[in-house]
Amino acid sequence: MQKLLKLALMDFKLIFRDPSLKSFLALPLLLFAIVIFGFPYLVTEFEGVKPYLDVMMVVVLVENTQMFCFINSMVLLDEKETEVSKVYGIVPLSIFEFITSRFLFPYLFTLLLNVAMLEVQTFYEVPLMQNLLLSAIAALIVPVYALGINSFVKNRMQGMVYAKAFNILVLIPFAAFFVPEQFKWAFGLFPTHWLFQGMDQLLAGNSPFLNLGIATAYLLILLIVLSKTFKRSHFS
Amino acid sequence: MIKVENLVYTYPSNEAPTLKGLNFEINTGEVFGFLGPSGSGKSTAQKVLYKILKGFSGKVEVNGKDLTEWDNSYFEKIGVGFELPNHYMKLTGKENLELFASFYPKALSQSIESLFEMVDLTEAINKPVESYSKGMKMRLNFIRAIQHDPDILFFDEPTSGLDPVNAHKIKQHILNLKEAGKTIFVTTHSMETADHICDRVAFIVDGKLVATDSPQRLKHQYGKEAVKVELVKNEVQEFPLADIGNNQEFLTFIKGKEVKRMQTLDATLEEVFIKVTGKSLIG
Ligand SMILES: Nc1ncnc2c1ncn2[C@@H]1O[C@H](COP(=O)(O)OP(=O)(O)OP(=O)(O)O)[C@@H](O)[C@H]1O
Ligand SMILES: [Mg+2]
Numbered sequence: 472m473q474k475l476l477k478l479a480l481m482d483f484k485l486i487f488r489d490p491s492l493k494s495f496l497a498l499p500l501l502l503f504a505i506v507i508f509g510f511p512y513l514v515t516e517f518e519g520v521k522p523y524l525d526v527m528m529v530v531v532l533v534e535n536t537q538m539f540c541f542i543n544s545m546v547l548l549d550e551k552e553t554e555v556s557k558v559y560g561i562v563p564l565s566i567f568e569f570i571t572s573r574f575l576f577p578y579l580f581t582l583l584l585n586v587a588m589l590e591v592q593t594f595y596e597v598p599l600m601q602n603l604l605l606s607a608i609a610a611l612i613v614p615v616y617a618l619g620i621n622s623f624v625k626n627r628m629q630g631m632v633y634a635k636a637f638n639i640l641v642l643i644p645f646a647a648f649f650v651p652e653q654f655k656w657a658f659g660l661f662p663t664h665w666l667f668q669g670m671d672q673l674l675a676g677n678s679p680f681l682n683l684g685i686a687t688a689y690l691l692i693l694l695i696v697l698s699k700t701f702k703r704s705h706f707s
Numbered sequence: 708m709i710k711v712e713n714l715v716y717t718y719p720s721n722e723a724p725t726l727k728g729l730n731f732e733i734n735t736g737e738v739f740g741f742l743g744p745s746g747s748g749k750s751t752a753q754k755v756l757y758k759i760l761k762g763f764s765g766k767v768e769v770n771g772k773d774l775t776e777w778d779n780s781y782f783e784k785i786g787v788g789f790e791l792p793n794h795y796m797k798l799t800g801k802e803n804l805e806l807f808a809s810f811y812p813k814a815l816s817q818s819i820e821s822l823f824e825m826v827d828l829t830e831a832i833n834k835p836v837e838s839y840s841k842g843m844k845m846r847l848n849f850i851r852a853i854q855h856d857p858d859i860l861f862f863d864e865p866t867s868g869l870d871p872v873n874a875h876k877i878k879q880h881i882l883n884l885k886e887a888g889k890t891i892f893v894t895t896h897s898m899e900t901a902d903h904i905c906d907r908v909a910f911i912v913d914g915k916l917v918a919t920d921s922p923q924r925l926k927h928q929y930g931k932e933a934v935k936v937e938l939v940k941n942e943v944q945e946f947p948l949a950d951i952g953n954n955q956e957f958l959t960f961i962k963g964k965e966v967k968r969m970q971t972l973d974a975t976l977e978e979v980f981i982k983v984t985g986k987s988l989i990g
Contacts, residue, residue: 477809481798488797488835554793558851560759562810563782707759 474564475572482573485546492545498538499584502531506592514594524594525674526648529667532605533641535584536612539577540641541634543617547573548630551621551705560706570698574614581610595674605673608683609666611690612641615697622700662689709733709756709859709890714765716755725751727914728765733892735858738885740901741894742976743911744986749894750790752911753861756892757787769859783811786857790864790894792844796837800828800847803836804854811855822850825880827873841868849877853884860884862893866900878904898976908976912984922976929982930974939965945972 486492510527513520520527550556559569585606589597597605616637624630644664647655648671658664669682709732716726725748733739741749754760756767758774758781767774769781794803804819823832826846831839836847845868852860865881866874881904885891895901901908902922909919918925932948936957946957948971974982981987 474809477806481795481802481806484802485795485797550795553796554789554791555795557759557789557793558787558807561757561782561785561787562807563779563812564810565779707754 475568475575478569478572479576482543482546482576485549486542489545489549492542495538495542499535502535503588503591506531506588511593525671526645528592528594528674529670530642530645532585532588532609532670533612533663533666535588536581536609536616537638537641538584539581539613540616540637543574543577543613544620544630544634545627547617547621547705548624548627552626556705557707566698566702570614570618570701574617577613578610581613582606585609596676597673601673601679604683605670605679608669608687608690611687611694612663612666615662615690615693616641618694618697618701622697622704662686662693665689708735708768708770709892710766710768711756712766714752714755714763714767716751716760716763718751719762725914726755726763729911729914729916731909731916731919733890735890736885736888737906738881738891738893738904740905740908741892741911742896742898742901742908742980743894744896747911748914749911750863751914753787753863753892753894757785757861758782783813783855784857785859785861786852786855788848788852788860788862788865790867792839792841792848794836794844794847794851797835799833799835800839801832803847804851807851808854813855815854816856817854819854822854826850826876842870842873845869846873846877849880853880857889859890860892862891864895865893866895866897874900898980902976910980910983912986918979918983925979925983926973926976929979931972933972935968935970935972936961936966937968939967 586602589602620633624633641663644658644661644667647658665682665686669679673679711731714726714729715724717724743749755763823829865877907921909916933945935945937943
């Protein structure tokens, strides 16, 4: 347990000593400002945006996860580029311990951000249990994304390009809200589609559980698969 | 105790094997060296032994147990001095060491401060590693490898990038570790290093071992058992060592003359290597 904490704390040192990563910590502030001040302003000024408020909210919640997606990916890539990752290959630390300690704090932090985001917005009534559930599932994007990038990318430069691509991949299912109903399910290939649909239903007061269940299963399966590919690429 | 039989390893991206059937043993308390030119497979062999490269064929046994049967506890027993420096640049030397120390269940037998002192890095202990020179980073590699007091040590080119004084110190530390009973596997392309610290060396060329023996025996085997005498007036002659005290020719040659130099004609390890492999170590 102590070793897990040590490693987790080290990650924060690495983030705070890297100006480009540190500045990313401001992203949630921006998102909170949008939700607290931007949305009410838009709604009062432009009647027309009101029907789209729920999808805008969904996008903001997913963007909330992008901070640690990016930061964690870069920390791990940096480690690979400088070959420090090899040292983790020869210490008595299992892949499970490694992943847990690298992602536990970013995961919990993202979860809390999402919970707070749904609490501060004033448009929808979200029961706390549903809020927690939704936030916990959405935060799973963080490890999936970072392990995904690090399974395929060799250095930080390449990582930047992939990060943009991954960011788009995460958001693509957003388009499902604007296509005719019969084409919607084509977006089901993307794990975040189920999350988006679940969130949308939750905001609308409908039962989100089928969509959220599929999202959870999909993300967990990806997490397991990507842990394996990550293990192969990171330590040797 | 490490026992390797017919070790073959092929990188997934390659067709031909990099290691083509290695056989060797490293005894407890021994310094064993792989000596060979660049690209011969020295690092690859070590990586197989410290379990970074999987999917080899042949048999590797460590302390009587098959390498593939060892679980994570294997990593408590071994220490690895990597070929190139690899540290968190934004963390200090001390933070780097403390982080990796925290993964071992056993408390450190030596304080981190004393480790830094051992390799003359005391001044740099609280500086970020990005401010270290290559040689300083290599010395940090060295103390990171030994900090948890492992029984088996792998050093991949431990003296590369070091000035002669620091290189000498590291070699002395390796000999001290041997005195403490550690099993040590080093790779090098420095004859001098191999000669100085290895109990036995194996010449590796193109993934194959071509000779394995103690440096002394190798030099002896390929050298001439003779002494070369050089006089001040530039006369040079060689005499066999056998029964040299009764060699009248030798005695007459040096009698009443000013001798400039006398040397036995042992081969250097470098010469032995060239003779055995037909290749030079450099390049
Ligand atoms: N990851 C890899 N994938 C494919 N081939 C590799 C890989 N690493 C090394 N090789 C090849 O394996 C061979 C042996 O490499 P290795 O690093 O073991 O040599 P070495 O004896 O340690 O050389 P040096 O003295 O330069 O460190 C080389 O031909 C190299 O190109
Ligand atoms: Mg090498």
